[in-house]
Amino acid sequence: MNGTREVLISATVAHLDGRGLDGLTLRQIARDAGVSHGAPLRHFTSLSALLSAVAAESFDTMTEAIQLRVARLGDNPLAQLLEAGRAYVDYALANPGPYELMFRPELLDRSDADYFRASVAAYEQLATLTANAQATGWRSDTPHALLTGVLWAGVHGIASLQIQGALPAATNTHDPSGLLAVFQIDLAGLPAAPDRSNS
Amino acid sequence: MNGTREVLISATVAHLDGRGLDGLTLRQIARDAGVSHGAPLRHFTSLSALLSAVAAESFDTMTEAIQLRVARLGDNPLAQLLEAGRAYVDYALANPGPYELMFRPELLDRSDADYFRASVAAYEQLATLTANAQATGWRSDTPHALLTGVLWAGVHGIASLQIQGALPAATNTHDPSGLLAVFQIDLAGLPAAPDRSNS
DNA sequence: GCCGAAACGTAGACATTGTCTACACATCGT
DNA sequence: ACGATGTGTAGACAATGTCTACGTTTCGGC
DSSP states (O other), X not given: OOOHHHHHHHHHHHHHHHHTTTTOOHHHXXXXXXSOTTXXXXXXXXXXXXXXHHHHHXXXXXXXXXXXHHHHSOXXXXXXXXXXXXXXXXXXXXXXXXXXXXXXXXXXXTTOHHHHHXXXXXXXXXXXXXXXXXXXXXXXXXXXXXXXXXXXXXXXXXXXXXHTTOSOHHHHXXXXXXXXXXXXXXXXXXXXXXXXXXX | OOOHHHHHHHHHHHHHHHHTTTTOOHHHHHHHHXXXXXXXXXXXXXXXXXXXXXXXXXXXXXXXXHHHHHHHSXXXXXXXXXXXXXXXXXXXXXXXXXXXXXXXXXXXXXXXXXXXXXXXXXXHXXXXXXXXXXXXXXXXXXXXXXXXXXXXXHHHHHHHHHHTTOSOHHHHTSXXXXXXXXXXXXXXXXXXXXXXXXX
C-alpha cells in the first residue's frame, strides 16, 4: 500500500503544492520520501517518467473536479460549458504547481501512455461539452475542433498568465471568474439563449 | 562593436532559434560564443540576467513587428486590434524559442529593469489598441484592464498551446490565423461594426 | 520448506551545470 | 609611469540525473 512508488508520487505532489516546480529535483524528492537518491529509478525509468505520472494524476483530478461542477447544473449545455471554463481556471489557480507541470512538455515524457491518456481525456471532456453546446445551435457553423481549441486556449491563457503573475495589477485583483465573465458575454452574445427555445 | 556582451546575446538568440530552450546552458552559450565558461559572468551577473536581456530584446522585436502590421491598416481601431492579435500569434509561431523564453519567469530575473520595461511596453501597446477600439463604442462597458487581460490571455493561450503542439491534429493543421478568426467573430459580433457608422 | 530469480534499495561513481575565487593581462585616467 | 578598473581564463565547489556494482528481500515453482 504505502509502497515506495506511491510515497514518491505523494512527495512530488506535496512539493508541487508547497513550492511548485522550484527545487523539484529527483534527489530532493527522494530525500522527502526518505529513500536513497537512486531508489526512484527502480520505479520510474527517469525523472520525466515520475513527473509524467504525477501530471497524469493531476489531469485526472482536474477532469473529475470539472465534471463535478458541470454535473451540478441542469441540462443546459451552454451553461455547462461556461461552468467548465470557470472550474478549469479555478483548479489551475488553486493548484498552480500541478497545473504548471501539466503544461511543461520538456519536463515530461511525451510518450508516457498514462499522461497521454489523461491529457486526451481532459481534451475530450471539453470537446464533448463544446459539441453539446453547438448541438443547441450555438455557433453550429464553427468547425468543432477549431472552436474547442480556441476555448481551451482561452482558459489556458488566463490560468497561465494569472499563475505567473503576468497580468498587471488592475487585472490581477479581479476574481478569476470575472475574467471568464467576459468570455461569457462572448459565448452567450451571439445567436440565441439555449433554453429559451425549449420553454 | 563585436564586444563579448553582444556576441553572447547573439549566440543565445541563435541557440533559441535553432534548438529553443533545449540545451540552453550558460556554458554552452560560452562555447558557442568562443569564450571561456566564466566569461559571461563578467557581463551578466547570472544566467538569468543574460536570458533577461535576450527576453527584453525579443519583447521589443515583437512589439515593433506588431506595430508595423498595425500601422499598415487605416484608422480603424477594431481592425487594428484584430491585426495586432494575428501579428502576435504570427510572431510567436515564427519565433517559438524567444517567445517561450519571454514567458518563463523562473529562467529570468524578474527585477531586471530592461525586461520589465520591454514587457510593460508590450502590454501597453495592446492596452492602447484596446482602448482605441473601446472608444469607438465597442465593448465600452467592459472594464478596460479586464478586457485587455482577456485579449492578451487569448492570444497567449493560442500561441503557447500551438508551440508545444498541445492542440490535437484537427486544430493544429489550421492556419493560426484561422484560430483568431473565431475571436474575430467574437469581437465584431457584439455591438455595431465600427466604420459603418461613419460612411 | 527450499532456492533461484526477480524485485527492491543503497552507495558510489561520472559528466554536466551555475557560480565563486584566484590569477593574468590590458586599458586608461591622472 | 602607475595604480585602478575592466576583461578573460582556469580551477574549484556543490548539486543534479543517470549508470553500475553490490546487497537484501520477496516470492513462485519444485
